[in-house]
Amino acid sequence: MPPTISYHRHAALPSLGIYSISGYQWSVGTATDTGPKAVRTDAEEASPVGPVWWATNVVGNLTEWASGMFSSRQVQYPEQQTNPGASDSEVNAPMTFGQPFVGTDSGPKLIREHGLLKNLSSLGWRVEDHPDLDFATICSRADAEKSTRDPNAKHSQLVGAGTKVLADLVEDKLSTGRFPLILGGDHSIGIGSLSGILRARPETGVIWVDAHADLNTPSSSESGNMHGMPLALLMAELVPDRRVIPGFEWMEEGIKPFLSPDSLVYVGLRDVDKMERQYIKELGIKAFTMYDIDHLGIGRVMEMALSHLLDRAPDRPLHISYDIDAVDPMYAPATGTAVRGGLTWREAHFVAEHVVRSGNLASAEIVEVNESLSPGSETVELGHQLVTAMLGEAIL
Numbered sequence: 001m002p003p004t005i006s007y008h009r010h011a012a013l014p015s016l017g018i019y020s021i022s023g024y025q026w027s028v029g030t031a032t033d034t035g036p037k038a039v040r041t042d043a044e045e046a047s048p049v050g051p052v053w054w055a056t057n058v059v060g061n062l063t064e065w066a067s068g069m070f071s072s073r074q075v076q077y078p079e080q081q082t083n084p085g086a087s088d089s090e091v092n093a094p095m096t097f098g099q100p101f102v103g104t105d106s107g108p109k110l111i112r113e114h115g116l117l118k119n120l121s122s123l124g125w126r127v128e129d130h131p132d133l134d135f136a137t138i139c140s141r142a143d144a145e146k147s148t149r150d151p152n153a154k155h156s157q158l159v160g161a162g163t164k165v166l167a168d169l170v171e172d173k174l175s176t177g178r179f180p181l182i183l184g185g186d187h188s189i190g191i192g193s194l195s196g197i198l199r200a201r202p203e204t205g206v207i208w209v210d211a212h213a214d215l216n217t218p219s220s221s222e223s224g225n226m227h228g229m230p231l232a233l234l235m236a237e238l239v240p241d242r243r244v245i246p247g248f249e250w251m252e253e254g255i256k257p258f259l260s261p262d263s264l265v266y267v268g269l270r271d272v273d274k275m276e277r278q279y280i281k282e283l284g285i286k287a288f289t290m291y292d293i294d295h296l297g298i299g300r301v302m303e304m305a306l307s308h309l310l311d312r313a314p315d316r317p318l319h320i321s322y323d324i325d326a327v328d329p330m331y332a333p334a335t336g337t338a339v340r341g342g343l344t345w346r347e348a349h350f351v352a353e354h355v356v357r358s359g360n361l362a363s364a365e366i367v368e369v370n371e372s373l374s375p376g377s378e379t380v381e382l383g384h385q386l387v388t389a390m391l392g393e394a395i396l
């Protein structure tokens with residue numbers, strides 16, 4: 001069993017990295033959804049990278065658990081993420097090169113402005129600065145070099161270039177004992193974070209909290225938006241050779257990251273495309289839809305979700321990928337593909353709180369917060385609360 005890490009015990013404590021990836025704005029505009037949204041013009045669509053296109057940041061806050069100053073709450077984390085010598089903690093500060101619309105790129109910044117770093121320190125995470133990754137240059141280069149455009153996987157060269165860097169970063173940080181917290185950005189960043197996670201720890205189990213299945217392949221997708229595809233790109237059964245997608249050749253080099261269908265659990269599904277439904281059934285992916293949550297309650301659903309991932313491998317690390325659109329638009333209206341009938345405020349928190357209690361959480365991600373799509377700051381506020389819950393905040 002993993003060691004118990006108590007907030008008030010002096011022990012070797014794990015580290016945290018926050019990587020904010022923003023600027024994956026391209027997949028927001030044309031998705032099927034409800035509510036207002038920023039849509040790119042045709043000209044921008046044709047030439048997405050410009051002085052105000054990429055607003056991509058990597059905010060990496062590598063922190064380590066402080067000790068000796070907290071309440072009696074206990075959180076368990078897997079042994080392999082402890083980093084006894086973690087004095088070299090680091091932070092990447094966000095940098096924004098801009099884009100045509102205020103959008104998902106601002107999510108990380110806004111969540112940080114809500115006091116994330118302060119909250120994390122009061123939870124016991126120590127945060128230090130880390131140099132920025134220069135995603136804008138990387139993606140501009142990818143844009144300049146691209147020879148092919150795939151209408152079925154829009155802006156794949158750019159998503160590919162950005163997610164490659166993210167994958168390397170996440171793999172590196174996990175391998176050196178950090179806990180990566182990835183702030184999106186849209187859900188296409190899952191390609192990068194999961195690739196890095198699976199290269200470092202192939203046995204990882206994934207909890208995908210989302211209104212959508214994000215299991216489209218370029219050929220099954222009706223929108224061509226890559227935020228609807230991350231899980232398909234990780235499954236050998238669906239996209240066995242990622243070189244067919246321009247920009248994703250890197251996924252077939254070295255350690256090829258693949259996610260086994262039985263290492264994934266969905267929570268909160270309610271807007272599933274035709275082919276996605278078929279894939280879920282054919283591959284036997286465990287899925288807890290909103291129907292199941294209504295029927296069984298969120299408590300039972302989360303117990304079943306964790307037992308699916310952990311019964312056979314109690315010590316395996318878990319990754320939670322939390323799309324804010326899993327939450328009902330009544331509480332989280334500011335997102336690109338909002339769908340009614342989602343998680344309540346408390347259900348949303350419970351998901352995060354319960355996963356932490358497993359003691360296996362080794363990385364976490366929040367995506368699709370786009371404050372420009374709705375007046376007010378309630379979505380950011382909720383996003384911030386969910387992040388702190390995933391990092392150990394509890395009611396008592």
Ligand SMILES: NC(=[NH2+])NCCC[C@H](N)C(=O)O
Nearest residue numbers: 187212216223225227228337
């Ligand atoms: N992460 C998300 N918000 N995904 C939305 C996906 C919507 C739709 N299924 C598509 O593939 O375009």
